[in-house]
Amino acid sequence: MQPEVSSSPIDRLRKLRESSLGSFVPVLLALAAIWLYFGLALPLWEYWTDPDATGLRFIFLSPRNIYNLFMQSAVIATLAVGITVVLLLGEIDLSAAATAGVCAALLGVLVLAGVPGWAACLLVMAAGVVLGLAQGLLIAYVGIPSFVVTLAGLLGYQGLMQKILPTGNLNIGDPFVRAIARILIPDIWGLLLAGLLVLAMAALALRRQAERKARGLELETATTLWGQVAFFAIIVFTAVLTMNAYRSVPLLIVLLAGVTAIIGWVTTSTPFGRSIFAVGGNAESARRVGMDVKRIRAVAFGIVGLLAAIGGIFGASRYGSVSYTAFAGGSLLLESIGAAVIGGTSLFGGRGSVWNAILGALVIGSLGNGLDLTGASAADKLMFSGAILLLAVAIDALSRPAGTSAR
């Protein structure tokens, strides 16, 4: 490679985004900034300016609030993971929240009719796949832009949800569905699980390094290798310990991590995932090497449908009810697309990761939560969210490789 001579801030940003861990950095910085502001700066400011204050009160960073933050962000995160998959293709899905709404409403009606909870969940997931795949087929085989098809889907599925729920609200008391958000993993098991995950990751990294050596490939530097393991360990243990300090790790969060891990694995480590990135990077190139571009597109929308259904189940479980405003009619759609983009997934396709979508969802969730705590109005929240989203897209545009900015 040619030696890099230029190192303007934008070039450095680009190089940072190219590295494997580097894509996490902007969204982590955003998260840290928001947490420092709401968690440290605001309480300190209050303490110094208010003579009546009895002591520092770190409400935002209290384990209780962090726990709630994770739970609040879980539905957004699930949808954002799905939307990331189509964003990687360079497409967009505006109907994800409406699909989640239809699925949640269907779940409510099914359990009310006496269908066992687990069967209802499976049926609803199948319905989500069908709803997503239907749009995918129109996009891939009829050739309608995804923006238009999913806009129509957004409207149509909103109507469908109202048809299923004429009252606009339905309580869900099914013990199986409620258990998803209610079951807590005992403290010790949570820690054990975290420890096992970190050990497994370290073992895999070491085995890979050994294989690289055996095959004479370039090796990871020790810093990168252990940096990745340490980074992973810190995040996992901090999350588990914080949640243990309030209650325990909820099953919902473990399920979310599991689903994300599966989708993450499919997108980065299988021929199918590689073809998603290839189509997002250069669809013509993917076609010429014999990939079935249309089928890949259609399946990707099926995946969004599946994740929207899972998001609907998570939401129904957490709220204990299904309402029109909580899904299709509310801000869920824009928040989940925002989460995917803030996570650093490019709207132009080919770059991004589902794990970043989770961090993006935390950014959106933290912003809403923090502004709520300071008593900001809904108007302030919307404007702040808009500004953060704009900032994220600006970072994406600046960090794109120079040659492709015109596309």
Place this chain on the structure above:
Amino acid sequence: MSSKELKKVGPEAPPPHLRVTGIQKRFGGVHALKGVDFEVARGEVMALVGDNGAGKSTLMKILAGALVCDGGDFFIDDSPVAINTPHDAAALGIQIVYQDLALCENLDVAANLSLGAEPVKSGWRFLPKLLRPLDDLEMEVRAKAAIDRLRVRTLNSVRAKVGGLSGGQRQAIAIARAVGAECSVVMLDEPTAALGVAQTRQVLDVVKRLRDTDHAVVYISHNMRDIFEVSDRICVLRHGANVATWKTSETTADEIVVAMTAGLDNGTNNAA
């Protein structure tokens, strides 16, 4: 340069590996190819030149199976074959590197080189083929081998993203991808058109490497200096028909340019 013995031309020309005769192609009312003959031998670089609209790209697309010709015969090692789809061409070992390269800039070199034919780890038979884990180490091993075969020295890591590479390196990777698939004929469309001096040098070295590894190379270009440096024979097309084929060592750039633009009155020096 190749140290092979001086190639004979005319009646004693090297036995062609790929040979086509009487290729016809019409686009509506336009008679794009009027019975063109073309041939290329293994271990030879055959330059294909002509003014804009002479039919170079059409001929090349027909050879690659991207276009179907209206008439003509195809021979590989003197046995007749049919090329109707890109798949046919690939099965016969004919690979084309288009001018736009068709690389995925968001993927690394190793991923680009195995795109569409990714190796998967063994032992995951219960999963559908598209969901088996990628063997990315095997991918890197293959990529390194392909890069080493072409001696692309400036490329340090097969894990670099293609988006960060120079034009010459990208061209080399596109060629490596074509060669990586079992192939005997490589067709290059204007490989140096957008490159600077150093990068052109790099690509020409790769082309010479292809000749030395006994590939049949078809080289389309407008750049006379590159053609005279790298080619063994030059085939000139004009208005969809053959003008003549010269042995590179026995002609001059001026003669070729005249043949491209004004054609030829007498068939002197025809080396086909």
